[in-house]
Structure formats: structure tokens, C-alpha cells
Amino acid sequence: MGLLNWARRRSPWLLHFNTGGCNACDIEVVAALTPRYDVERFGALLVGSPRHADIMIVTGAITRQVKRRLIIVYEQMPEPKFVVAIGNCCISGGVYRGAYNVQEGLDTVLPVSAYVYGCPPKPEAIVKAIFALQEKIKNLEKISALKKVNKG
Amino acid sequence: MKKVNEVNSYMAMTFEALRHILKKRATILYPFKEREKVHVPKGFRGELVFYLDKCIGCASCFKVCPSETIEIIYDGQKRRPIFYLDRCTRCQQCEEICPTHAIELTDNFETVGFDRKEKIVK
Amino acid sequence: MSFNIPIGPQHPALKEPENFTFTVDGEYVVGVKVRIGYMHKGIEKLMESKNYIQNIPLVERICGICNVAHTLCYCQNIEYLHGKEIPRRAEFIRVIIEELNRIHSHLLWIGIVAHEVGFDTFFMYTWRDREVVMDLIELLTGNRVSTALNTIGGVRRNIDNDKAYRLKKGMEILERRTKYYKQIATAEPTLLTRLKGVGILTPKEAIKWSAVGPTLRASGIKSDVRADDPYAAHDEVPFNVITYDSCDVFGRLMVRIDETLESIDMVRHCLDHIPSGPIRIRLPNAPPKGESISRVEAPRGEDIHYVKSNGSDKPERYKVRAPTLGNLLSLIEMLTSKGEYVVHIADIPVVLAGIDPCMCCMDRSIKFIDLRKEKVWTWTWDRLKKYSKEVHEKSK
Numbered sequence: 001m002g003l004l005n006w007a008r009r010r011s012p013w014l015l016h017f018n019t020g021g022c023n024a025c026d027i028e029v030v031a032a033l034t035p036r037y038d039v040e041r042f043g044a045l046l047v048g049s050p051r052h053a054d055i056m057i058v059t060g061a062i063t064r065q066v067k068r069r070l071i072i073v074y075e076q077m078p079e080p081k082f083v084v085a086i087g088n089c090c091i092s093g094g095v096y097r098g099a100y101n102v103q104e105g106l107d108t109v110l111p112v113s114a115y116v117y118g119c120p121p122k123p124e125a126i127v128k129a130i131f132a133l134q135e136k137i138k139n140l141e142k143i144s145a146l147k148k149v150n151k152g
Numbered sequence: 153m154k155k156v157n158e159v160n161s162y163m164a165m166t167f168e169a170l171r172h173i174l175k176k177r178a179t180i181l182y183p184f185k186e187r188e189k190v191h192v193p194k195g196f197r198g199e200l201v202f203y204l205d206k207c208i209g210c211a212s213c214f215k216v217c218p219s220e221t222i223e224i225i226y227d228g229q230k231r232r233p234i235f236y237l238d239r240c241t242r243c244q245q246c247e248e249i250c251p252t253h254a255i256e257l258t259d260n261f262e263t264v265g266f267d268r269k270e271k272i273v274k
Numbered sequence: 275m276s277f278n279i280p281i282g283p284q285h286p287a288l289k290e291p292e293n294f295t296f297t298v299d300g301e302y303v304v305g306v307k308v309r310i311g312y313m314h315k316g317i318e319k320l321m322e323s324k325n326y327i328q329n330i331p332l333v334e335r336i337c338g339i340c341n342v343a344h345t346l347c348y349c350q351n352i353e354y355l356h357g358k359e360i361p362r363r364a365e366f367i368r369v370i371i372e373e374l375n376r377i378h379s380h381l382l383w384i385g386i387v388a389h390e391v392g393f394d395t396f397f398m399y400t401w402r403d404r405e406v407v408m409d410l411i412e413l414l415t416g417n418r419v420s421t422a423l424n425t426i427g428g429v430r431r432n433i434d435n436d437k438a439y440r441l442k443k444g445m446e447i448l449e450r451r452t453k454y455y456k457q458i459a460t461a462e463p464t465l466l467t468r469l470k471g472v473g474i475l476t477p478k479e480a481i482k483w484s485a486v487g488p489t490l491r492a493s494g495i496k497s498d499v500r501a502d503d504p505y506a507a508h509d510e511v512p513f514n515v516i517t518y519d520s521c522d523v524f525g526r527l528m529v530r531i532d533e534t535l536e537s538i539d540m541v542r543h544c545l546d547h548i549p550s551g552p553i554r555i556r557l558p559n560a561p562p563k564g565e566s567i568s569r570v571e572a573p574r575g576e577d578i579h580y581v582k583s584n585g586s587d588k589p590e591r592y593k594v595r596a597p598t599l600g601n602l603l604s605l606i607e608m609l610t611s612k613g614e615y616v617v618h619i620a621d622i623p624v625v626l627a628g629i630d631p632c633m634c635c636m637d638r639s640i641k642f643i644d645l646r647k648e649k650v651w652t653w654t655w656d657r658l659k660k661y662s663k664e665v666h667e668k669s670k
Contacts, residue, residue: 018289018290018291020312020315021313021338021634022335022336022341023290023337023338023632024335024338024339024341024420026289026290026338027419028418028419030289031401034398034402035178035179035398035401036179036180036402036405037179037182038179041179046286047286048285063315065311066312069282069283069284069291088219088238088239088241091238092236092238092239092268093239094219094239094241095218095241095331095332095335096317096320096332097219097239098220098320098323099316099320100316100319101315101316102315102316107268114264114265114266115238115264115265115266115268116263116264117199117237117238117264117265118242118263119240119241120418122261122418124183124261124262125263125264127182127183128264129264131183169395178402191412193412195416196412196416197417197422215327215328217328218324218329218331218332219331241331241335241420242417243330243331243422244416244422245327245331
């Protein structure tokens with residue numbers, strides 16, 4: 001079991017989903033793959049299908065139309081899976097708080113494992129978040145229910 | 153003549169790739185080895201820090217904040233703000249308008265957390 | 275026998291959520307239906323409940339990539355309402371940051387097109403050189419992407435001699451690398467075969483479907499807001515309007531590479547001729563009653579904003595027309611095969627990336643639902659124009 005956890009920890013495959021923000025956090029996520037920051041040193045890879053992925057990276061303020069599709073994509077990912085929220089708009093609504101079409105945070109929709117604050121965060125902060133998540137899931141049996149979903 | 157041009161253009165990219173073997177690498181090995189080489193200039197807009205002893209309670213910061221980060225509460229004698237840092241856009245408008253320089257934006261960019269309780273009261 | 279392929283909100287080729295449904299017949303694409311609206315957040319309604327100073331970061335986050343264009347348009351609009359002129363040094367600094375934003379956006383686009391074609395080496399090279407521009411922007415303003423340098427009445431930070439020296443050194447590196455990319459783009463056979471003859475838009479069709487920006491300029495039409503209607507020191511800074519005659523994605527690539535070289539020259543000219551003086555004037559919180567329009571050349575095309583104020587410190591109505599909305603109809607024209615012009619399925623990501631879509635700027639949709647009569651209808655463009663004229667006549 002220790003070998004399986006070690007292999008899972010050292011190769012997180014990422015799925016990127018943009019839920020309708022201003023695109024600034026998106027280009028910082030794509031910039032994290034370019035030669036200067038190079039998140040592939042930690043074994044991470046950007047994949048296209050939710051069936052192949054371990055970690056889902058969500059950026060952007062969540063609009064009402066995207067919410068249903070986000071839950072469908074999350075349920076297609078196999079266990080064990082984690083969610084990382086990047087940028088202040090995803091965590092709490094950001095500047096768009098109070099608009100009629102925006103949810104106030106990803107906490108109300110999915111269970112979140114790590115938060116990266118900033119508007120937009122530097123790519124170094126995104127690299128550090130993936131590394132911090134790797135450290136946190138060292139013992140997988142303890143982390144069975146990471147965070148309960150806050151409905152309401 | 154056309155074939156020579158094609159061969160030239162294939163070789164151009166190959167020469168460029170071979171030339172880069174002798175150059176130093178473009179990656180900065182953050183976070184383990186080369187932390188000091190990260191480019192953080194003077195005047196960088198990072199996370200916010202608040203000094204309660206300098207605040208006079210004028211609430212001008214509340215009037216210019218775009219994203220409901222600042223909330224004004226009564227504390228017995230005077231008013232003071234509470235900051236919800238997970239909504240802050242780091243636009244620096246509150247630092248510009250504060251008359252006593254009680255708000256400051258630092259160079260901290262490594263803001264990663266596992267819990268959302270990041271309010272400052274200090 | 276035709277077949278419908280949906281390409282939905284989550285897809286490895288698209289960086290933003292939008293939905294296209296393609297009707298295909300074998301390998302050729304016959305029709306396309308576009309469904310937008312996933313990114314509609316309600317920004318224009320939210321702007322009516324915040325005052326003018328609180329609206330500046332909100333306008334900046336209409337789009338993260340072309341944010342300088344949106345704040346520049348907003349601040350110019352409010353300054354026209356007040357009727358005051360800003361200092362000359364502030365106008366030159368505004369041009370410098372606008373051209374730096376254009377360089378970064380075009381280098382980003384060149385990388386994305388190379389990635390869609392499959393040429394990942396070129397993508398990594400372009401984005402590595404883009405880091406030079408991002409470091410310069412971070413040095414001038416404090417953040418890589420959302421710059422927040424423009425404000426009502428001028429700019430917020432100044433440029434001293436040390437920063438000007440580093441800007442000039444950065445421009446030299448960028449010019450050498452951009453000329454090398456131009457050499458690769460004209461000679462590399464994989465790029466030529468995949469980009470030439472793809473996504474054709476004739477000049478007559480481009481004007482009919484209201485294309486803007488480099489999509490229009492690659493069809494041979496000279497139209498650029500900086501030359502037609504100069505704003506903010508563009509009347510003193512010389513530049514050429516770049517057009518190409520091949521109406522395909524390859525022409526758009528060459529237009530953008532040449533515009534990058536022009537922007538590098540403009541930044542150098544501004545740094546040599548900048549006057550000294552103040553950078554900001556103080557304006558009152560509430561502008562006088564009235565309406566105003568301002569337009570700006572964003573990296574993707576022409577950007578128009580409209581404001582109506584009623585004397586208080588919150589705007590009564592604010593309307594934004596972003597450039598990608600104009601390019602979206604020409605996308606439908608480019609993706610249907612008719613006669614001798616065929617579109618393969620493998621060309622779809624290239625054409626989609628070719629108009630440089632920025633859907634977040636664009637999602638403002640209208641559909642009328644009458645709750646009392648329980649009827650749903652949509653209006654055509656002529657009917658809407660007639661209605662707005664009637665309302666304007668009544669309110670005079």
C-alpha cells in the first residue's frame with residue numbers, strides 16, 4: 001500500500017476547467033507549463049479527458065450555466081480525486097460578488113482540497129500549491145473525507 | 153532551388169536546438185534551490201498587512217474598495233475595518249487613499265492555504 | 275448522411291467554455307451552430323451599484339489579456355464627460371503600457387496557434403520570450419497581468435531613468451527574437467501547409483459580417499482606430515498600418531508578427547520623446563450629466579464603450595462592445611464548405627484560434643421573455659434599431 005501511494009503522489013495528472021472568469025488565471029496556469037516554471041518536474045501533465053485525471057484545477061467565477069456541467073465533469077473522474085481552486089474569483093466570488101449570475105465560491109458546489117489566493121496568483125504560487133498538495137496526501141487513508149460540501 | 157530552401161529551413165531549427173545544449177537552462181528551480189532568483193521588484197503588489205494603532209477610523213478605504221473586502225465595525229469608542237482577504241483584488245487603491253499609511257501591500261506572493269478563515273482583525 | 279459533433283464547454287483545444295455543434299459530411303464540415311453565454315456574469319448591472327472609482331478594477335477584469343484597453347477606454351470616457359485634459363506625460367505613459375500589452379498578447383497568440391497546429395517547440399520558445407515582457411510589465415506596475423496603471427485623471431506610477439534603461443534593453447532582445455520568428459514562419463514547411471488556404475474570408479464578406487482587428491486587416495482593408503481617430507498621444511507617435519492580401523490564417527499570423535515589430539519601435543520612440551511634468555490631476559467624484567462614447571484599438575480589434583451619467587457618483591448605464599463579438603459571425607462564414615472551398619475537421623481548432631477569441635469580453639446576450647403573456651421571442655437587428663430610435667425620440 002505504501003508503494004501505491006508513493007506512485008500516486010509522484011505523478012498527479014491535471015485537468016483544467018475554466019468556469020467563466022476573466023482568463024487571467026488561465027494564462028497563468030498555462031504559463032506554469034512553459035520552460036521558466038516547468039511544473040512537469042513534479043510529474044504533472046495536462047490531460048484532455050476527465051477519465052484520465054487525478055486533480056481538477058478550477059479557475060474563474062462560477063456562473064449559473066456552468067455549474068451543472070461542472071458537477072457532471074467532476075463525477076466522471078475516478079477515485080482518488082482532488083480539487084484545487086485558483087484565484088480569488090473561484091474561492092469567494094472576487095470582484096463579481098453580488099452579480100446576479102455568479103455563485104459565491106467553489107465551496108458551495110464541490111469539496112475543495114487546496115486554495116491559491118491572488119488576483120491572479122503568480123505561476124510560482126501554483127507550482128507551490130501542487131507540491132503542498134503532494135505533501136498533504138502522504139497518508140491517503142487519513143484523508144477520506146477532505147471537506148464536507150456546504151450546501152446553502 | 154526549392155529543395156535547397158526546404159533543406160535550409162529544416163536545418164535552421166536543428167541548429168537552433170543544438171545551439172541550446174551549450175546555453176544555461178531557462179528553468180528557475182523554485183521552491184527548493186533557487187528561491188532568491190524569483191523576480192520580485194520593488195513596488196510589487198502582494199498580500200495586505202494592516203496596522204491597527206495607526207488607524208483613525210475615517211472609512212475612506214471602505215469607499216474605494218471594489219470587491220467588499222473591507223467591512224467597518226464599531227469597537228466601543230471608534231470604528232475600525234475588518235479585511236476578508238479571500239476577496240481582495242490587490243489593486244492598491246486603499247493604500248493610496250489612507251491618510252496615515254495604516255495599510256501596506258507586502259511582497260508575499262506565496263499565498264497557498266487549506267482553510268478559508270483568512271480574515272485579519274489586527 | 276450528415277452527423278453532428280458537439281465540442282462542448284470542457285475540451286482540450288479550447289481554453290474557455292463555449293459550445294459549438296458541427297454538422298459534418300464525411301471529412302468535410304458543412305455547418306456550425308454557436309451557443310455562447312457560459313461566461314455571462316452580469317458586469318454591466320453590477321457597475322450601476324458601485325461608484326466610479328470602485329468600477330476601475332471591475333472594468334479591468336472584463337478581460338484579463340487585454341485589460342489595458344478596457345481601463346484606457348473607461349478612463350477616457352469619464353474624462354470626456356468632465357471635459358478636462360490630462361497632462362501630456364500621462365498620455366505618453368499610457369501609450370507605453372498599451373503597446374507593451376499588445377506585444378504580450380500577440381506573442382501569446384503566436385504560441386497558441388503553433389500549439390493548435392502541433393508544433394509544440396515553437397509554443398515553448400515564444401512563451402519563454404514572452405517572460406521578458408512580463409518582467410518589464412511587473413517592474414512598471416507591480417503585477418504581471420492586471421496592471422491597474424490607468425486611473426481617472428492620469429496614471430498612478432511614474433517611469434524613472436533606471437526603468438527606462440531596462441525597458442530599452444528588453445526591447446533589443448525582443449526585436450532580435452521576433453525577427454527570428456518571422457524567418458521561421460515564412461520558411462517552415464509544416465506551418466505553411468497547415469495555415470495557407472485555411473479560413474478564407476474575402477474582403478466583401480469581411481465588411482458584410484463586421485469583422486474587426488487583424489482578421490479584417492489580413493483581408494487587405496486598412497482600418498485601425500489609432501490612425502483613423504487618434505487618442506492619447508497617438509497623433510505624435512508615427513507607425514504604419516499593416517495589411518496583407520492573403521485572406522487566410524497565414525495572413526493573420528504575418529499581420530500580428532509585423533504589428534509586434536511596430537509596437538517595439540513605438541515604445542522606443544515614446545521613451546526618447548517623453549516630456550516632463552505631472553502625471554495626474556484630481557477630478558471631482560461626480561461628473562456632470564450627459565452621455566459619452568470612446569473607442570480604442572485593443573489587441574483583438576476595436577473596442578467601444580458608452581456611458582450615461584445623471585449627476586450622481588454612480589453611472590446610470592454602461593455598455594461595452596468587445597471586439598470578439600464582431601468576429602464571431604465571420605467565424606460561421608469561415609467554417610462552412612461551399613463549392614471549391616472545403617473545410618476539414620482537422621482545420622477546426624486552427625480557424626477557431628485564428629480569430630483570437632476572447633469569449634469573456636463578449637458574453638452579453640439578450641433574449642426577451644414576457645412573463646405576463648408567457649411568450650418567448652427574439653428580435654432581429656432592424657427591429658431592435660427601430661425600437662431604440664422610438665424610445666430615444668420619446669425621451670427628448
